[in-house]
Amino acid sequence: MSPNLVRPVLIGLVAAACAASPYFGLPAWTPALATVVALLAISLMGLNLIFGNTGMLAFGQAAFVALPGYLAGMLHLHLRLPTWGAIVLALLLTVIVANGVGRIFVRLPGIFFAVGTLGFAFVVEGLARAFPSVTGGASGLVLDAGTTLSGDAWYAIALLTLVLALASYAALVRHGYARTLRVVHHDELAAAVAGIDVARVKVRVFTLGCAYSALGGVLLAFYVGVVVPENAGVSRSLEMVGMVMLGGPGRLVGPLLGAGLANWLFAVAGFAKQYEILVYGVAFLGTVLFAREGLAGLLEAAWRRLRPAAAAAPDAPPAADAQHAAAAPAPRGVRLRVDAVAKRFGGVQAISNASFEVADGEVFALVGPNGAGKTTLFNIISGLEAPSGGRIFVAGRDVTGADVHERAASVGRSFQVARLVPEMTAAENVMVRLDQIAPATPEAAKRAAAHALLADFDLGELAHARAGLLSAGQRKLVDIVRATLGPPALLLLDEPAVGLTEAELDKLAALLRRLKLQRSAIVIVEHNMDFLRSVAGSGVVLHGGKVIAAGSVDAMLGDEAVRGAYLGAIA
Amino acid sequence: MSLFAQAVISGLMAGAVYALLAVGLIITLRTSRILNLAYGETYAIAGLAVSLLTKAGAPLWLAIVVALLLAVVFSVGLDRLFLQPRSHWPIPMLILVTLGVAFVSRGVLLVLAGIDPLSFPRLISGKPLRWLGGALPPQGLLLIVVGVATAIAATAFMAHTRTGRQLRACAANADAAQLLGVDVGRARAIAFAIAGLLGGVAAVLLVPLTSVDFQAGLAMTLRGFIAAALAGMVPARGVPAGLCLGLFESFVSTYVDALAQDPIVFVVLIGAALWQSRAIRHGGGLRA
Numbered sequence: 001m002s003p004n005l006v007r008p009v010l011i012g013l014v015a016a017a018c019a020a021s022p023y024f025g026l027p028a029w030t031p032a033l034a035t036v037v038a039l040l041a042i043s044l045m046g047l048n049l050i051f052g053n054t055g056m057l058a059f060g061q062a063a064f065v066a067l068p069g070y071l072a073g074m075l076h077l078h079l080r081l082p083t084w085g086a087i088v089l090a091l092l093l094t095v096i097v098a099n100g101v102g103r104i105f106v107r108l109p110g111i112f113f114a115v116g117t118l119g120f121a122f123v124v125e126g127l128a129r130a131f132p133s134v135t136g137g138a139s140g141l142v143l144d145a146g147t148t149l150s151g152d153a154w155y156a157i158a159l160l161t162l163v164l165a166l167a168s169y170a171a172l173v174r175h176g177y178a179r180t181l182r183v184v185h186h187d188e189l190a191a192a193v194a195g196i197d198v199a200r201v202k203v204r205v206f207t208l209g210c211a212y213s214a215l216g217g218v219l220l221a222f223y224v225g226v227v228v229p230e231n232a233g234v235s236r237s238l239e240m241v242g243m244v245m246l247g248g249p250g251r252l253v254g255p256l257l258g259a260g261l262a263n264w265l266f267a268v269a270g271f272a273k274q275y276e277i278l279v280y281g282v283a284f285l286g287t288v289l290f291a292r293e294g295l296a297g298l299l300e301a302a303w304r305r306l307r308p309a310a311a312a313a314p315d316a317p318p319a320a321d322a323q324h325a326a327a328a329p330a331p332r333g334v335r336l337r338v339d340a341v342a343k344r345f346g347g348v349q350a351i352s353n354a355s356f357e358v359a360d361g362e363v364f365a366l367v368g369p370n371g372a373g374k375t376t377l378f379n380i381i382s383g384l385e386a387p388s389g390g391r392i393f394v395a396g397r398d399v400t401g402a403d404v405h406e407r408a409a410s411v412g413r414s415f416q417v418a419r420l421v422p423e424m425t426a427a428e429n430v431m432v433r434l435d436q437i438a439p440a441t442p443e444a445a446k447r448a449a450a451h452a453l454l455a456d457f458d459l460g461e462l463a464h465a466r467a468g469l470l471s472a473g474q475r476k477l478v479d480i481v482r483a484t485l486g487p488p489a490l491l492l493l494d495e496p497a498v499g500l501t502e503a504e505l506d507k508l509a510a511l512l513r514r515l516k517l518q519r520s521a522i523v524i525v526e527h528n529m530d531f532l533r534s535v536a537g538s539g540v541v542l543h544g545g546k547v548i549a550a551g552s553v554d555a556m557l558g559d560e561a562v563r564g565a566y567l568g569a570i571a
Numbered sequence: 572m573s574l575f576a577q578a579v580i581s582g583l584m585a586g587a588v589y590a591l592l593a594v595g596l597i598i599t600l601r602t603s604r605i606l607n608l609a610y611g612e613t614y615a616i617a618g619l620a621v622s623l624l625t626k627a628g629a630p631l632w633l634a635i636v637v638a639l640l641l642a643v644v645f646s647v648g649l650d651r652l653f654l655q656p657r658s659h660w661p662i663p664m665l666i667l668v669t670l671g672v673a674f675v676s677r678g679v680l681l682v683l684a685g686i687d688p689l690s691f692p693r694l695i696s697g698k699p700l701r702w703l704g705g706a707l708p709p710q711g712l713l714l715i716v717v718g719v720a721t722a723i724a725a726t727a728f729m730a731h732t733r734t735g736r737q738l739r740a741c742a743a744n745a746d747a748a749q750l751l752g753v754d755v756g757r758a759r760a761i762a763f764a765i766a767g768l769l770g771g772v773a774a775v776l777l778v779p780l781t782s783v784d785f786q787a788g789l790a791m792t793l794r795g796f797i798a799a800a801l802a803g804m805v806p807a808r809g810v811p812a813g814l815c816l817g818l819f820e821s822f823v824s825t826y827v828d829a830l831a832q833d834p835i836v837f838v839v840l841i842g843a844a845l846w847q848s849r850a851i852r853h854g855g856g857l858r859a
Contacts, residue, residue, distance in 0.1 A: 057663055059670070104841060111606040112844040114666060115796050119837045122793060130830040234789055238674050245667075274686070278678025285671030288664070289653070 019159055028267035031155045037260045038158035039220040042165045044247070044255030046212030047240050052249030053173060054205045055185030056106070057114035060121030061213055061240050066232035067124060068094040068214040069221025073141040074134060083145040087222075091214050098210030099203065106202040118234060125233035140228035143221055154223050161219065162256070165212060170252055172208075175443045176435035181205065182421055183432050190419035193382060194482070195408030195436030235277065242284035248296025257295045333396065335360050335490050335521030336381065341390035343376055343545075350376045351545040353390070358490070360519040363512055365532050365539030365553050367525075369565055372542040374525045375416070378492050381523070382413045395489040409437045412483035413492040418475035422468025426459060427451055429467050430482045437486055453481050457507050473499045477508075484511065487520045497528040509535050529557060541565065576705030578825040579818065584711050584780070586817025587718030591773040592795025593802055594722045594809035595766035598729060599646075600799070601806065602738045602762035605665045609649055609673035611791030613642040613770030618783030619680055621775060622689035631692060639771040645676070646767025647760050655759060658745070673788055680785035688782035694775075714776040719810060721772050725765055726806045738762050797836065800843040 022034040047061045071090035075081045081089065105116045128135045135141055146154070173181065180201060183191040188198050221227040230236060239262075247258025262283070266276060287294055293301075336358040343351040351373040358364040366374050379385040381392055383404040391400045394410050412433075420429045430450040434441060441449075454463045457477050467475060480496055497505055512522055512535050526532050532539075533553055541549040541556055543565040549556050556562055592611070599607045617638040624634035653668050660668075695713055699706040729735040740748040741758045749755050770791075774783065794816070802812035819839065824832045 055663060057666060104845070108844045111666065112800070114606070114608075115793065115800075116841060116844060118789070119793055119797075119840055122790070123834050123837045126830075126833040235677075235786065238670065241667075241670070242674065274681050275678075277681055278675065281671065281674035281676075281678040284674050285668070288667050288671045292664075 022155070029264055031151055033263060033267055035151070035155045035158045035223060036220065037256075037263050038155075038162040039216045039223060040243075040259040040263070041256040042162055042216030043213040043220070044216075044240060044244055044259055045165055045169055046209035046214075046216070048209075048244050048247075048249065048251075048255045049169070049173070049212065050206055050209035051241065052244055052251070052254065053178070053181045053185065054202065056202060056206065057111075058117045058206070058209075059114050059241065060117035060119070060124075060234065060237045061210075062234075062236035063121040063124040063232045064094060064098055064210040064213045065217030065236075065240075066128070066221070066227055067097065068218040069143065069227035069231070070128060070135060070141055072218055072221070073136075073143045073227065076143070076145070077141075078134070083222075087218055090218060091211070094214040095207060095211050098214075099207045102203045102206035102210075106199050106206065118237070121232060121234045121237045125229045128229040128232055135229075138229060140226045142226050144225060146222035146225060158219065158223070161215065165215070166252065166256075169212075173252075176431070176439060176446075179424065179428055179432050179435055182424060186421040186423075187419050189384070190415075190421075191432075192404040193384075193408065193413050193419075194433045195405050196432075197403070197405045238284070239277075239280050242280045242287075244294075245287040246283050246294055248294030248298075249292075251294070251296035251300075254294055254296045257299075261295065332360050332519065334358070334393075335362075335395055336364075336523065337391075337393040338377070338381070339391045339393065341377070341380060341387045341392065343373070343380060343385065344388045349545055351380075351387075351542075354540075354542070354545075354547050355390075356540050356547065356550060358521040358523060360489075360521055361516045362538065363516060363522045363524065363536045365524055365526065365536040365556075366542065367527075367532070367539060367556070367562075368542035372565075373545040374542055375494060377542070378413070378494055378523075378525060381490075382411055382492055383407050405436075408433075409486070410489040411492065412486060412488035412490070414476070414480045414483045414494060414496060416494045416498070418472075418479035420467040420475055420478060422466060424467060425464050426454060426467055426470060426474075426478045427463040429478055430454065430485065433482050433485045449485070453485070454478070456511065457481060457504070473501065473504060476500065477504060480508065480511075484515060484520075487515055487518050489520060491515060491520050491522045493522065493524045493526075495525055495527065497526055497531045505531055533557070573704030574825055576703040578821045580702070580705045580707045580711065581825075582818035582821030583715050583814065584777075584817070585820060586814035587715045587722075588773045588777050588813075589794055589798040589816050590722040590810040590813025591718050591769045592791055593798035593813045594725050594806060595769035596792070596795045596799045597802065597804055597806050597809050598725065598738070598762050598769075599650075599766045600804060601729075602741050602759055603650065603654060605654060605662060605669065606796070607649070607766070608666060608669040608789070608792055609676060610646075610669075610766065610770060610795060611788035611793070612673050612676040613646050613767045614774045614791045615680055615783060615785065615788040616645055616676065616774075617642040617771035618774035618778040618787065619684045619689060619785070621778065622691045622783065623684060625691045626689075631694070634691070635775050638775065639768060642771030642774075643764050643767040646763040646770070650759055650763040655756065673792070677785050677788055680788075684785055686785070688784040690778055690782040693779040708780065710776075710779055714780070718773065718776055719814070721769065722810045722813070725769060726809060728765070729806045734758070734761060797840045797843065800840060 022029055022031040043065045046064070047058060050056050050058045050061070068090040071093050072086040075086040075089055076083055101120060105113050108116060129138055132138070180196055183194065184196060184198055184201055191198050243258035243262050244255060245258070246262060247256065248254035262280065266279070291298065334357050338354055338356050341351060341354045342349070354377060366377065368374055376385065380387045383399070383402060387400065391398055393399065394407065399407050427447060427450040430453060431446045434446045434449060451460060451463050454460055459474060459477060462470060462474065467478065470478065476496070476499055480493065483491060483493070496508060500508065509531070515522060524532065524536060536553045538552050539550070539556060540547045541562045548565060549559050549562050592614070596607065596610050599605070599610065620638035620641050621634045624637060625631055649669070649672055653672060654665055657665060657668065693708070693710040695709045697709045699708045700712060729738060737748065737753045738758050738761065740751070740753055741755050745755050798813040798816045799809065801816060802808035816836070820832055820836055823835050827835070
């Protein structure tokens, strides 16, 4: 058999064995329990997408599992809709509610999102209890339409839906989208600078995740035949988070493993109901503290040990044009115009009335002592902070009010301390920007472009290494390489030379010369004057938020006032 | 009985509890930068401890002392055993840790105390006081006076003592505070002890008027958080915010509908959160 076939055949065999396992006569592992586990796993996949992949602390997910069951039951009971119509309409309504809730919640800072979703579960549970005439009150809403189906038919439905859910999840969360979610999870600011519309991605993920939860939830409600207020509540939501953590957050099969193990353990051990919360709680806390990758992570580690060959780095892709995704050279002209920009922080005037222009092919130095306002000006140009006055033009476009991610295609930016996702490889970190500015590029071409760029810096060998294992200087180069992809009309480098070796500095200078030929404009904040002299043509000196000198770098650095500003007391 | 006076009385009683919880939650948040989702457990633990101990025949004063001690030990233990050793972890993971502890705590309470709500005798009994047609049990007056006074004392401690300032320095920058000679471990222990005490006091004062069960913790955390959000996470505003929330809730359930209380309070939370985060551009307090 060809080695390419081993994996799919193996996966197929394992899946078939799992699907047939309830008929093997294992203790407590019956088709009835397997149906519940399969449907619950579908709901958990939604939470996994929101919480596991994207890192949003959704602590009220049970509300979106129980809501469609309640809605379908009420539509069927009170409006006499046929069962299937009620189910479809209930799913649709739940997704609409989730979208609305998501739109409000994702704009909230982290802890408010967590408490808001928690509160939402309180409210849904409370409403379900509060209106017994409509919702059945504490004893629940009976849904008897499912009783006509046999147990095996239900198991088949659950399996089929689970397979579809797994396949759609696997097709969705890979390549560029998987990287996008990871960056949002790890560092929202780096994500925005790379061009990701963080709020939009989060709303989509939340809506989509709730759709999975609702699908599993409505089927489970009809299978069990009743939906009770506790199904929507906070305890249930926390159990769901616990199962996702147990299975392995962010993994395809994590939810299935978590739901399967937890429910089977309860069935086989025959715990009294009163121990259930404690056992879930201990499992939850234990996973958070000691096994953050969950069961799926443990299995993966075991698999890697069994097959060391599979862990080796894949072959380097064929060398490709490093600027594969590059646009045609942009027309000539002014790339950046800073027009009378001012910034106040409370009573501090960080920048007052700064104006300058940078043309294409120019390397422009922004120098000044610490606290002069250089980084603040960078933040204003890249959109992280709004100016108190003045305007910013990039490539002729007024971007003063534009969000960070809207500027990303034309503005590349590196940070003083590299902001990479440590769990992703160097190449993947670079590809994050390509995913945004050239989303249609095939995966292999993105990979090749990232590799070629890294190879230029002698980082080709490390392209497959996780960013967390690189040295500070190497991480910094990866961050800079990422910012130059495109190439952008304007490149902002925040102290790029700090922490680099002489050889790396030469490479950086060569890269900047190439970008000049591609007509990017480059603005550098830097204290290394030798490096600045070697690459920069002109620039400005900032002192106390004011432009105190402008012109060629050599003239500027010789200027008395500039020396005074830098050397201060000594001069 | 005047509806209005009764609404004000109920509102002040609930408000005193929210003030205690809000101040406790803010003090831990401002010292550790972690939203402590296990905070309400101090309330549930203290309430159930007094109930169980008095049922077992212990004198009320002893039960209360033990319960307050338990609440303080739980709060400090949470920080010492689970949070401080992992201070380099990202904040969301630490919030998950507090959630896990809350989860275990409610599991333990369910096993120990059972599923039914429990209560214990009032600290002071007697005929209800009449005021403008409303009735206020003496325990309710005790709740309002002692609750508000304790909460104010805690905020004054934070604002006006050297230790209080050290606590706030820890939150702003733990490393810098350490360099300046602040014992961060001790400061955090004090903050979590105060918070645990406030949660316990809230239970001792309120539970005799109602009841408490194993799952009261998260509901209390949520209410305390809403009040804390209204206060903008500023300790000194915790008391007025808690009282306002209590009065608002009480008026909603008196004049609108008792069932409308949860959804409307929830909308208040969203509004407060949006107001607090109006200056934040994308989903978090971020800096380059």
